[in-house]
Amino acid sequence: MSEAPKKPSLTPLDDALVALLAQALPLADxxxxxxxxxxxxxxxxxxxxxxDVPPADNSAMDGYAVRAADAAAALPVTQRVPAGSLPQPLAVGEAARIFTGAQLPPGADAVVMQEHTELLDGRVRATQPVTPGQHVRLRGEDLKAGNVVLxxxxxxxxxxxxxxxxxxxxxxxxxRRPRVALFSTGDELVMPGEPLPPGAIYNSNRFTLRALLEGLGCEVIDLGIVPDRLEATRAALREAAARADVILTSGGVSVGEEDHLRPAVQAEGHLDLWAIAIKPGKPFAHGRVGAAHFIGLPGNPVSSLVTFLVLVRPFLLKLQGATYLAPRGYRIAAGFDWPRPDKRREFLRVSLDDANGLALFGNQSSGVLTSAFWADGLLDNPPGHAFKAGDTVRFIPFSELLS
Missing domain, CATH: 3.90.105.10 (Molybdopterin biosynthesis moea protein, domain 2)
Structure with missing residues (x-):
């Protein structure tokens, strides 16, 4: 009697991300x-x-341009300098009426804000001490000619x-924008607006993933829903590979009899990464079909979302040559106990609670997309790590992941 095949070992998330990013060579175009x-x-x-920005010294306030050394005296106002005009030189013992953003007259070295002045018979006097450089924005203090702006x-x-x-x-x-061919697999999937037969579900992943791809600047080639048949899946992969830089799928990457993506990719190309030690999102795959990258996401909506955010997002950013790929995490107190952690790295849907720290959505099932809508972000919990309320944990806000 032959032995049952051994389950493949799960790749740690950090190792999977390193391997994935090593394949993401920035697009040359x-x-x-x-x-x-x-x-x-x-x-x-x-x-x-x-x-230079600003191109000349200018006023940060509405007021009067003066020489600081003269400001204690009553100075005649000899010119008016609105923004966009070219001022005349300021002589010793003179002041100029000036407005925010206006170029400082040559000879002036300070601006007295109008609230700190007294006016009498066309003369102005500062009511508070004036120092050189006061309320002056210096030439080039924002940008200097020849320097890198971005x-x-x-x-x-x-x-x-x-x-x-x-x-x-x-x-x-x-x-250039990455071209991403997107399709879902599953005979149970129907589109919103269509009748929902018994056993069917609406295809939420198509909407979520398309929105995420467009938010990352990708050109989406939407190939719709592919039937759960090996030949249909192979045909979809060939079409996608001919048109796209990346093939992104959801569903069909597990090991069931109706999960055809894995054998289809192996027939049309190869897989070099499969099964990640994360929860949710274990059945994640990466490989090649022709010159195109293949990335297979799980079918459950939260698993698909989480694996996209932690693995696909940095991959697509690197393809575009982006410098910063990793989202920032923050150490925040948990507002709940987590006594039975998984052996895999967990991404829990949590919200910010000003009184108690992070609050946990009650149902952490990978099929409950409500948990992600309710949440403010993900709690990134290491494998096997139990914690109690009040312990600090790593929180990644969705503001870091969904933009």
């Missing part, structure tokens, strides 16, 4: 596009400032785009 449309893209080359690998968010605009960049050179 890049494109130049309007900065206004570049949100979420990854900068392909350093952005160098051609100008380094290559920067993922362009609202602040980065504002900084690029500050340097006068109308266009930016970014890495």
């Amino acid at each position: 890049c494109e130049t596009m309007p900065a206004m449309a570049a949100r979420g893209r990854v900068l392909a080359t350093d952005l160098i400032s051609p100008v 380094p290559a690998g920067t993922r362009l968010d609202a602040v980065a785009l504002g900084l690029a605009a500050t340097a006068g960049a109308a266009e930016l050179t970014v890495t």
